[in-house]
Amino acid sequence: MSGDFLFIHYGFGGKDITPSLTVLRDGSDHLEYLTPRGQTLTLTFDPSQRFCTGWHDLATGESFPCPDAATLPAEYSQCMHCQRKTGFNPAFYNASSVSEQQQARNATPHFLYLAHFAPGVVKVGISWSNRGVRRLLDQGARSMLVIKEYSSANLARQYEEKIAKLNGIAETLQAKTKYSLLSRAYDAEAGKQELLQVRQRIQDEIGVTPDNNQPEALDTYYLGSHTFSPADLIQLHDHKISGRNLGLIGSAYVAEQDATPFMLSLGAMAGYRLSITDVQEPNLHAPQQASLF
Secondary structure, three states, X not given: OOEEEEEXXXXXXXXXXXXXXXXXXXXXXXXXXXXXXXXXXXXXXXXXXXXXXXXXXXXXXOEEXXXXXXXXXXOOOOOHHHHHHHOXXXXXXXXXXXXXXXXXXXXXXXXXXXXXXXXXXXXEEEEEHHHOOHHHHHHOOOEEEEEEEEOOHHHHXXXXXXXXXXXXXEOOOOHHHHHHHOOOOOOHHHHHXXXXXXXXXXXXXXXXXXXXXXXXXXXXXXXXXXXXXXXXXXXXXXXXXXXXXXXXEOOEEEEEEOOEEEEEEOOOOOOOEEEEEOOOOOOOOOOOOOOOO
């Protein structure tokens, strides 16, 4: 896995839905998918210049490097050319126009879901059905429950909007909040019971007749057989992390060094240069850190 790359995205790929890093290796014209879990690595990002992360074909599910190798301001991860070729807007329901690519995607089945992150922290959302659990994993949800599948994104969105107006159910959740919750122990059984209670509320208050699905805990997708003590988790901020990779929890890259778990957010790293070596280096952090923020 060692080498110099352009970092494209984090995700959960393959038939095994394994944590992966999508990268473009220097000198290559095609993307690679690296699976770091269990490996001792040092990841170093260079935030001095951002590059376009390329485009995605909504019809085939394939991703491609930017044909122009465009450089970008720090606030963008796609050039206009690749953005138009992709044609995807997650908030399509607020857009003044919708691309042909997205219209075709929206006309296919989408499911309505609940994502559980911690006690009292439940989010509602919709996802393209072909993505399955990957949509929830990208967000870092600890448990999930599919409420119902609909024939189109537009129909699923109507119910998402209604549910998001109920007290205690979020439509969006800031990354900072998600990362702070990782410092707390998570009880999957308690999460399951809370999801079932929220589903009953939705049925009673919105009138949705749910599909016969059960909640699913997601930590095994993230960590496999690995575990760590949440209270000991230290968030790094210097664009570098080293140690034995335990997995990804959403965009949080988790590595262990000297029996201490460390985390680096990859969410804002798309489009930056990345160097990977198999030599462990010390993680630089405050000597005592009681919480992530």
